Amino acid sequence: MGVLFHVLLAVAALAVAALVAAPLRKDSPRLFGAIVVMVPLLAFALYRIIGTPAALDPSAIAAAASAQDAPSMEQAITDLEAELARDPAQPEGWRLLGRAHAALGNQAKARDAFAAALQHIPDDPELLLEAAQARAQAEAGNRFDDEALAMLRKALAVDPGNQRAQWFIGVAQRQRGEDAAAVATWEALLPALDRETAAALRTQISEAREAAGMPPATAAATPSTDATAPASGLRVRVSLDPDFAARVRLRGDAVVFVVARAAGGPPMPVAAERHALQDLPLDIVLDDGDSPMPTAKLSSLKEVEVLARLSASGSANRGEGDIESPVVRVVLPASAPVDLVIGKPAP
Missing domain, CATH: 2.60.40 (Immunoglobulin-like)
Structure with missing residues (x-):
């Protein structure tokens, strides 16, 4: 059953990848081939670590990808890089390259690929988040530098309800010692979260309040939430x-x-x-x-x-x-x- 499941997973991912990349088949056959190879491999690597705490660690994704499909992934990356060198005006190609490098733990290369994608679509909030996160992961201590923070703020300006942007901005503020600002950022996020996530964030808020010399949060400062699903959940x-x-x-x-x-x-x-x-x-x-x-x-x-x-x-x-x-x-x-x-x- 397990083997059959993985075969079905690979076939389905391959079909999705081919559908996504279809417009490139005629004009950019090498990019088409790279996408068709990489999307299933990335999906398979991610699925193998579903739900484990280690899945939150980029090194775990890198290990899963490397252990399973390193030769094929590396070749696909090489083909994609060659295609982008020939025709760099392909933002989705740069985005995919950034994700592939991130999955393999090549954080500096992932940062550069996402930055190249932003040259073509600078107002895409999800790309801005990926680029900011890649910059942080390429820095010692996973710190969001000024440029990464500017990306996060721009993503939030484009998509005011973006929860990841708000979360990361709070992280960046904490890294800078701006604890009171992080409290304000995260408390504004609480009403949009489900109960479990809100409870975890309140722990971070409490630590930030203590670091800022602020009193513990009151019931009014931390609105109660339940597990009501958002529109997309x-x-x-x-x-x-x-x-x-x-x-x-x-x-x-x-x-x-x-x-x-x-x-x-x-x-x-x-x-x-x-x-x-x-x-x-x-x-x-x-x-x-x-x-x-x-x-x-x-x-x-x-x-x-x-x-x-x-x-x-x-x-x-x-x-x-x-x-x-x-x-x-x-x-x-x-x-x-x-x-x-x-x-x-x-x-």
Whole structure:
């Protein structure tokens, strides 16, 4: 089952890559080939580390990409660099090159590639964020320098609701010792966050308040939030069926994967989260930040299938003995939460 899943993942990613790159096939065949190779490899490397804490570490992405596909990735990068040297006026090519270098841990090269892309599309908020983050990762201590901070502020000006931009600006302010400014930036972000994310951010705000010599936050300073999904997200509640839990002995180290995939489409997820069994019941929000593939995001779909899987092995791939909730099909955007019950008999 695992091998078949990976084959389907690769084929689906290849199809998406070919579709995205199709306009380049005639005029820039080398760039077309590089994109078709790199997008599936990047997607596969990201999927292999879905949901693990190490997935937040760029070095983990680099290790996964290097271990699996280094020769093919390196050749694709070489082809893409040659094409961009021939015709540098291809911002999406530069963006892809930046992502590929970042995945392999080549932070300085990623920084330069994103900067080249910005020369052609300077007002793209997501590109500005990627470029700023790449600059920080190329610096000692992952510091956002003045140019990176200017990119973040520009991204926020173009897209005032961009949560990543606000978060990173607060990080940059903390790095500069501007703790009170970071508090103001992050507290303004709180009302837009789900409950779990807001709770994590409040910890950072408390530390910033202490560093700034400010009093602890009051209830008025930190508005209460719940797990209401944003327009592009999907609120999901996960629980165990009581009868199932009573008759089955569950391993303490078992994990739960919550997955959304395209309805009637390929089996790989467009959003996924990994949680410990003891965290149940869950009340979470799946959104574009949970996507393992840059070319397939939850917000781009009209209908998805959502399920929760209990995995004794802890593997993201479905294995023998895994228990899944009945699949729920959801039309997006969804105003009501999706309830998933693991071990509940299918209707």
